[in-house]
Amino acid sequence: MAGNLLARSVHDLTAAAWFGGSLMGAIGLNGAAAEAKDPAERTRLSSVGWMKWAPIQTAAFATHLVADLAIAWENRERIAKQDGVGADTLYKTAATLAGAAVTLYAGILGKKVEKLADEGAEGATEPQPGASDQLQAAQKQLKVLQWAIPAFAASVIVLGAKHGEMQRPKNVFKGLRDR
Secondary structure, eight states, rough: OOHHHHHHHHHHHHHHHHHHHHIIIIIIIHHTTTTOOHHHHHHOOOOOOOHHHHHHHHHHHHHHHHHHHOOOOOHHHHHHHHHHHHHHHHHHHHHHHHHHHHHHHHHHHHHHHTTTGGGEEETTTTTTOOOOOOHHHHHHHHHHHHHHHHHHHHHHHHHHHHHHHSHHHHHHHHHHHHH
């Protein structure tokens, strides 16, 4: 029970860090960077902020995956036997892996934007007229991904909460009966 509580707490806190960090970056960091007077500073400042956050987000995400595996291992019989738990586990795993891939890709695009920062921009994800095709493409993709990432993280949090509800004794009994 204590191991499950620790793993569950770590799982939830790291998902919250992923969600909150990505949402704050999209709104707060990118929004603040867009206010810089020098157009070249807009992408540079945003890139600096995201690069400072990246190690924390990476550690949180790696820890999240370890906690996820611990929870799945402890609940392997319930995942196999309780109606709906296996399918929800697959959905949550897919959302986690897709979110990780999108987050990684956004980091790659962010590095590309950082290298092209001297071209200037309207904002972290808004190119200015005359920007290179490479910078415009990266910023347009980041504009979408900055909202996709917290959406994936939110789905992981919601599915985690659903898993928690499915562990209530009345739901376990019903799930085993319905199987």
